[in-house]
Amino acid sequence: MTTQPITAQELAGDPKRRRKETRVKAVFMVAGFTSIAISIAIIVSLAGEAWNFISQVELSALWTLGWFPRRGLYDIPTLVIATTIISIIAMIVAIPLGLGAAAYLAEYATPRARKWLKPTIEVLAGIPSVVLGFWALTFISPEIVQRIFTSSKPFTMLAAGLGVGVLITPLVATVSEDAMRAVPLSLREASYGLGANKATTVRKVVFPAAISGIVASLILALSRAIGETMIVFMAAGAVGGAIRTWNPLEPGQTMTAAIASLATGSDQVAGEGLAFQSLFFVGLLLFLLTLALNSISNRVVRKYRETY
Amino acid sequence: MTDRIETHLGTTEEGQMAQEQANTSTTASDVAATSAEDSDAVRTSGGDPDDLNPVIIELENVNVYYDDFHAVSDVSLPIREREITAFIGPSGCGKSTVLRCLNRMNDLIESARVEGGVNYHGVDLYGPNIDPVEVRRRIGMVFQKPNPFPKSIYDNVAFGPKIAGYKGNMDDLVEQSLDRAALWDEVKDKLDESAYALSGGQQQRLCIARAIATSPDVVLMDEPASALDPIATLRIEELMYELKAEYTIIIVTHNMQQAGRVSDRTAFFSVDIQDDGERTGRLVEFSETATLFTTPEKQETEDYITGRFG
Ligand SMILES: Nc1ncnc2c1ncn2[C@@H]1O[C@H](COP(=O)(O)OP(=O)(O)OP(=O)(O)O)[C@@H](O)[C@H]1O
Ligand SMILES: [Mg+2]
Numbered sequence: 001m002t003t004q005p006i007t008a009q010e011l012a013g014d015p016k017r018r019r020k021e022t023r024v025k026a027v028f029m030v031a032g033f034t035s036i037a038i039s040i041a042i043i044v045s046l047a048g049e050a051w052n053f054i055s056q057v058e059l060s061a062l063w064t065l066g067w068f069p070r071r072g073l074y075d076i077p078t079l080v081i082a083t084t085i086i087s088i089i090a091m092i093v094a095i096p097l098g099l100g101a102a103a104y105l106a107e108y109a110t111p112r113a114r115k116w117l118k119p120t121i122e123v124l125a126g127i128p129s130v131v132l133g134f135w136a137l138t139f140i141s142p143e144i145v146q147r148i149f150t151s152s153k154p155f156t157m158l159a160a161g162l163g164v165g166v167l168i169t170p171l172v173a174t175v176s177e178d179a180m181r182a183v184p185l186s187l188r189e190a191s192y193g194l195g196a197n198k199a200t201t202v203r204k205v206v207f208p209a210a211i212s213g214i215v216a217s218l219i220l221a222l223s224r225a226i227g228e229t230m231i232v233f234m235a236a237g238a239v240g241g242a243i244r245t246w247n248p249l250e251p252g253q254t255m256t257a258a259i260a261s262l263a264t265g266s267d268q269v270a271g272e273g274l275a276f277q278s279l280f281f282v283g284l285l286l287f288l289l290t291l292a293l294n295s296i297s298n299r300v301v302r303k304y305r306e307t308y
Numbered sequence: 309m310t311d312r313i314e315t316h317l318g319t320t321e322e323g324q325m326a327q328e329q330a331n332t333s334t335t336a337s338d339v340a341a342t343s344a345e346d347s348d349a350v351r352t353s354g355g356d357p358d359d360l361n362p363v364i365i366e367l368e369n370v371n372v373y374y375d376d377f378h379a380v381s382d383v384s385l386p387i388r389e390r391e392i393t394a395f396i397g398p399s400g401c402g403k404s405t406v407l408r409c410l411n412r413m414n415d416l417i418e419s420a421r422v423e424g425g426v427n428y429h430g431v432d433l434y435g436p437n438i439d440p441v442e443v444r445r446r447i448g449m450v451f452q453k454p455n456p457f458p459k460s461i462y463d464n465v466a467f468g469p470k471i472a473g474y475k476g477n478m479d480d481l482v483e484q485s486l487d488r489a490a491l492w493d494e495v496k497d498k499l500d501e502s503a504y505a506l507s508g509g510q511q512q513r514l515c516i517a518r519a520i521a522t523s524p525d526v527v528l529m530d531e532p533a534s535a536l537d538p539i540a541t542l543r544i545e546e547l548m549y550e551l552k553a554e555y556t557i558i559i560v561t562h563n564m565q566q567a568g569r570v571s572d573r574t575a576f577f578s579v580d581i582q583d584d585g586e587r588t589g590r591l592v593e594f595s596e597t598a599t600l601f602t603t604p605e606k607q608e609t610e611d612y613i614t615g616r617f618g
Contacts, residue, residue, distance in 0.1 A: 110418075111418065184455075186451060186453060186455035187455060187457060187458075189416065189449075189451060189455065190455045190457065190515070190518075191457075191467075192413070192416060192440075192444060193411070193413065193444055193448060193451070193519070194444065194445075194448065194467060194468035194471070194518065194519070194522060195441050195442070195444040195445030195448075195471065195472060195522060196441070196467075196468075196471050197441045200471050204467070205457060208458070208459070209457075209458055
């Protein structure tokens with residue numbers, strides 16, 4: 001080969017290509033900044049009205065019998081407790097069902113079974129929550145909750161929690177399954193090679209190796225449960241307001257349902273001046289809660305990348 | 309030596325607890341006893357046919373299929389106790405496939421099907437009522453790429469004994485296993501640290517320690533040093549040589565110098581390309597390593613060996 005002297009111009013590249021790259025970069029930058037701008041706008045509008053609310057409301061109204069915005073009773077704990085109870089019930093349903101399904105799909109199912117099970121679960125994840133809400137109201141409540149607890153009301157936090165549990169189970173199942181399948185085959189081989197059976201391999205090797213992904217799926221599911229509106233709106237009752245209670249067999253109103261009923265006018269917003277502003281305050285609270293959960297899950301996911 | 313064989317033969321069908329205990333109790337005393345036998349074993353593998361070590365695994369007309377693909381055809385060969393048997397041959401000739409038949413690792417591959425007999429102490433490993441879990445406790449495996457668990461060094465070694473319900477002193481067993489794998493001095497101060505903090509060569513020795521912690525009878529090694537530098541490789545080879553005193557070792561290697569250095573017997577595999585383009589592996593020649601490398605019987609073997617050596 002003969003060596004050709006090279007000029008700086010040859011190495012400078014095609015200016016057309018460089019211009020194109022600049023344009024593409026600009027498009028992505030606009031998209032990125034737009035989404036950031038929208039987030040900021042949401043926070044600003046939420047925070048502004050929330051401030052209006054908190055500066056005008058009598059602080060004693062924030063800690064009373066229950067959440068009755070029409071009557072000027074803004075008991076925040078009522079909403080937080082209802083959200084907590086329903087989320088806990090949902091997680092009690094979703095953790096065993098979701099993780100069980102994930103373990104089955106990832107480790108036990110034959111490729112053929114997996115081929116139709118996985119899409120089925122994914123379809124389940126796509127069911128609109130209003131459908132599940134209706135189902136919670138017409139099936140879970142009369143056929144399950146009221147059968148077991150004969151004296152319970154048709155609208156209960158338990159029925160809503162079970163409905164939300166069904167909603168988030170596919171999420172836990174699919175994300176955890178991905179995490180478990182991502183565990184390298186070599187680790188499974190190591191385990192089987194040492195005389196471990198399948199159950200031991202799943203419990204002692206696959207699960208611990210996938211734990212960060214599994215935890216991430218649970219946090220994701222939890223923030224979905226906290227943010228879920230339609231099911232609790234339909235099945236937990238207490239549309240006009242709720243008394244503060246820890247009893248899951250009572251109706252309850254979550255933060256999301258409170259916002260929905262205020263905003264849709266199911267509750268007469270006009271009745272009390274500050275009711276409208278309280279919506280923003282609850283919204284901000286919800287936003288911060290989900291933000292916290294998301295950043296925790298981000299941190300867990302980052303750790304998960306380093307595991308093996 | 310005979311004690312061990314009888315223990316295994318007698319209990320293959322028995323409950324595992326009794327087996328486990330018998331296993332661990334023999335090996336503890338074996339450590340002392342076998343070091344004296346070591347030189348003996350090496351010498352006998354040299355030639356005199358009357359002094360051959362007993363056969364521990366006998367392959368009889370083994371055929372392996374992946375779905376319809378005939379990967380390995382008609383392999384028959386004896387593996388002798390406390391020897392190192394090497395499998396060599398070009399890539400894709402089925403060395404790993406045959407090796408994985410010996411502890412039923414191929415069960416993990418949905419499409420794999422094994423025909424023929426793999427007799428371990430006279431018991432067909434593919435017979436009815438044979439639990440692959442029991443097989444793998446006796447025939448351990450070290451893989452090509454070091455694959456420690458993402459756990460501490462200690463937990464890696466303790467994994468096998470723990471799941472087998474080991475009742476003795478775990479600390480001692482971990483130390484003993486790491487010591488036998490020539491790793492103890494390097495890791496004794498950091499047993500709680502992640503195994504991933506070790507170098508590749510150390511990880512592979514950890515995997516060997518992990519495999520021998522369950523007191524297996526046979527250790528299968530699939531290119532155990534191919535991911536390591538020459539010094540770490542030499543270290544593993546020395547280790548295999550030491551382990552030969554207590555274990556039967558079968559090693560797959562691409563490195564013919566390595567096969568020549570460490571093994572007592574060598575099996576050379578090759579591939580036949582069928583009319584339909586299917587590549588089926590078969591055993592070409594099996595004999596003592598020294599013989600196979602100096603005066604091979606088959607032209608094919610000689611071509612492969614000399615070709616490689618240039
Ligand atoms: N899981 C599998 N499914 C289908 N075919 C396989 C599978 N594993 C191996 N094979 C095929 O079987 C044949 C033998 O493979 P094997 O891995 O045993 O070869 P090898 O001699 O170990 O090769 P190498 O030296 O490259 O490791 C190859 O043709 C390979 O493509
Ligand atoms: Mg191989």
